[in-house]
Amino acid sequence: MLKKFIRRAEVEQWKKKTQKLRARNVWTGLAIGAVVVGIYGYTFYSVSQEKIMDEIDKEASVALATRGKTTAN
Numbered sequence: 001m002l003k004k005f006i007r008r009a010e011v012e013q014w015k016k017k018t019q020k021l022r023a024r025n026v027w028t029g030l031a032i033g034a035v036v037v038g039i040y041g042y043t044f045y046s047v048s049q050e051k052i053m054d055e056i057d058k059e060a061s062v063a064l065a066t067r068g069k070t071t072a073n
Helices: 002-049 052-066
Strands: none
Touching: none
16 A cells, blocks of 8 residues: 555656656757757858858959950960
């Protein structure tokens, strides 16, 4: 009789701990997911703002167009 009571009490404690642990795991997962989505979004935003290669290509095409022709060309 006493063993059944102790076992029942242990099961109830286990259920409470499991619920708390599950809630903590959900919040941790959401936080990690938010960080990942934030980094991913920021990366796309910063790459779309990057115009350095476009400027270099424009300068190169202008330089090619304005330089004089030589016999090596």
